[in-house]
Amino acid sequence: MNVDSRKRELVKEFSPMLLKSTKWSKIWIGILVGFVLWGLAAFVIQVVKGHEVTGMRDNVVWGIYIINFIFFVCLSYSGAFISGILHFFKTPWKNSISRIVEIITVVSLIIGPIFILLCIGRLDRLHYLFLYPRIQSPITWDIIAIITDLIGCFIYLYLTFIPDFAILRDNSEDVPEWRRKLYTFLAIGYRDTPTQRNRLHKITRIMSAMIIALAIVAYTVLAWIFSLTLQPGWNSTIFAPYFIVAGLYSGVGVIIIAMYLIRKYFKLDHYIRKVHFIGAGVILLVISLLFGYFTFSEYFSRWFSHKTHDADLLNTLFNKYFWEFIFANYIGVLVPIVILFFKRFRTIKSITFAAVIAVLGLWLNRYLIVVPTLETPYLPIQDTRPEFIHYSATWIEWALSFAGIAAFVLFFILIMRLVPIIPMSGIIDYEREGKGGTYSVTQYQLK
Amino acid sequence: MRISFFKYSLSIVLLSLFLASNIFAQEQDLSNYRMRFRFKSIKQPDGSRILEASFVATNKKDRKDRVPVYEADINFLNVLGEEKVPLGASKTSKEGIARITLPEDQYYLKDEEGRITLMALFKGTEELDGEEEEISIKDIHLDLGLIEKDSIKTVQVKAHTLDSLGVQIPVEETDIIISVEGMLSKMIIDEGTIEEGGYEFEMPIGLPGDVNGNITVYAIIEDHDDYGDVVQKNTESWGILNEQHKEDENTLWSEAAPIWMYVVLTILLVGIWANFVYTGIHLFKIKKEGEELELKTENE
């Protein structure tokens, strides 16, 4: 098989995704930009009028911003984790989804920290974090972890992009000049020679291991922001592993949703196949069992020992937040388990549905970790102002949350326009190693 | 010139209007108030004497409603028969208190019993009646000894007056309060009565004193008919030093963190960044190899 002609073939196959924009894609981008602008407007209002425009008050000082922050950052960490595992262990079916995972990792790691910035009262003093750092503070650890992780993820993502940039550079006869220049610059003279390939493989492998370690550390630090305080709902020794599992849960969920959408809109049925969904579904099943186990342990030990303040918290959860609790911790765990457990329920659509339920349930689970705890402090809240007793997010907060999601999707689309969502170099490698026999046969048959 | 005169007269007119309305509004208030004028003498540890007059209007119906008289001129005088010697003058503060301090060697007119008669005088204005208050006191000499009797720490108070011939007369039947000085207040440690010119008691044990272990003890005679207020103090290093609060260093809540935190963080960061740098170096090598290849193909 001639590698060069195969490369050309692949570029031809993927170039419409990179270059052409359809009417629908324009509309979609327009809607997403609209959401982002709405969020920006909300942000301006918040800056001008102060945090008073949010639903946060003295007891619940952290609202859905911090929940979105944990959510996105966890998404990123789990993306890094999964991607690292895929690479490190050379998982057989990794190629079709590894890039999706990598992009999710980086994009959510850019979006996540923006939400923590929204929580900060004095953005103009952000540099004080570096001027007067105190390394005892978990926030300092978190900042170090996020920055380090972000750099690591960027490096890693770039490493996985290099071969594809090289392929695109070599086969860019009919693309605009700026694109070719960009590809040439980004490919840094990668010629796919055996030495170069071995070198790149080596560092990619090391970075993939690094990324796993980084993700675990960063995850743990994030969980510690909560679990190192004295708050009854937070001060828990299992929070760090619990957060890791919860992050993976949402991460796999979002990956499945992304796979579904990409497959559908870019008609990549022959690359992202049912086997991928089933594989991801089984992983989601395992993680949902783990997540359910952790959730149960967490609440069960509080319920069984029922120290006064734990009991107060459970009381809040089971009264004020009854339905949220049911959805987050029963439906959000049990429904995916049921769908994924039985083989005959495992269709692409049902697996995606389970993923959606899992992601929503997990977001709510986060809400229930943050808000009810803050509403149930050690000393009872004795106040007459309803907004100080009970937190409810305002439209500003929702607008910014949706803007975050929109920005996430938008970034995703933009990166997909730069490089193909299916790594071409991966396909080549796969075929070169000879294992790809059946793979290419299938594709040719499909064609 | 004209303008300034105009301005001046206008401001006077406006101010008098303002004043007039004020007077009108509050004249009736004043009739509800009883003026209280009080005068006392405090003999200080250093022998000086404070004369203090307090001038306050209190509401006849509501005792809590006290209005101090502010900026009233109070004259202090030493009186003997018809003779009046001015000692000084002062204005009342926002609390309604006027105060002067007389030195230890101040000369006073005394009667044959050795009594000094002092007077505080407010001359009065059109709206406020004049006030005067007289007290007659004997100059008392209070000694406060902090001594160890059979290794028991003892506070010893001695008090006498002098008659006109300079003979010491021991003080009798006078209540005295013993207290120790604190940062914010004095703590009473004993109350007793001076008999035959003296009073003593055992110092309570375990008081820490100040940072050097010094305890300052006060002996105070309060509002006595014959002596007024008298304060005497003495300091002795009787304190049992409290273990001084140690500065927290390298704790979670101090400025510098526990050492192990720096160590672990450094190890982690160095490890990770070494990796990043390593990756960077290899990327650079790939780039170099690519350039070499390009050169080769160009040469060929």
Add this chain to the structure above:
Amino acid sequence: MGLLSGATTVAGATLLANLASEEELQASGEKIRVLTPDGKMVEVDAESINNYPEAHITPAESRKGIPDRKFVMVIDLAKCKNARNCVESCQKAHNLDYNEEFMKVQLIQDHEEAEPYWFPKPCYHCDEPPCVTVCPTGATFKRDDGIVLIDNDRCIGCKFCITSCPYSARQFNWSHKPKFDDTSQPYSPETSIPGTEGTVMKCDFCPDMLRQGKLPYCASSCPMGVIYFGDKNEDMVTNGEETVRFSELINDRGGYRHLEHLGTKPNVYYLPAVNRQFPLERGFDVEEDIIERYKDVPFVQDLKSQGKI
């Protein structure tokens, strides 16, 4: 005669003008009424806040603390009747709004059998303060004299300290308020004024008063002498009326610290509400709005159902 009265008027006028200008200068200060020798009642600034501008403590100086002191507060729950003077005088001194309270009076019921009691709650100025631990910029700090302060010039408003304080002692400035623009006195962490939008504030133990040898506002304003304050190093605390030995007070009266098991080591001690001096109901002689705060306490629900409040 006319000339004479004119002269008096002018003299009075200058005095009044002085008073007025003084009022303008210190618009934020506390006012007291005084009587002038002319028989007029006027309002002047009380001699309380920042009478010694030369004694201004800058944020950097305020980190050191008053040398060789270790401040403690003892709150005698048996004497509290929710008179709220502590709350109000503190609000006045720190220029706080109606609902901003550094000192809160809560109604606490320990268990079903116990009668609730009034529970004044300032910041506990813990010896191992979780709020200071988690601050990423050192905006809140523990001084050698035991006081925990906030430098709102340094605070970035991350609110982590608020979530980590188990006693809900901290509050956030959620929006800009005109009073923050008052620059009549320079900002000092020791006075906590003026406040700043987007930063945290809390009870500061009034170090500015302590430097003048005066009690914090809450302690000096309490009509019942509930709040004792002093230096643990000299083993003395005072409520303004009586001064007692701290160790004896704690030992004789069963002094305890709230939520001791959390290990924060507060510097505020409580004397249990035994042999109370006032029936609990006396504390309900406050505004309707304040009573409404305690509606979740079962005892208050009983009182309400009986129509007593």
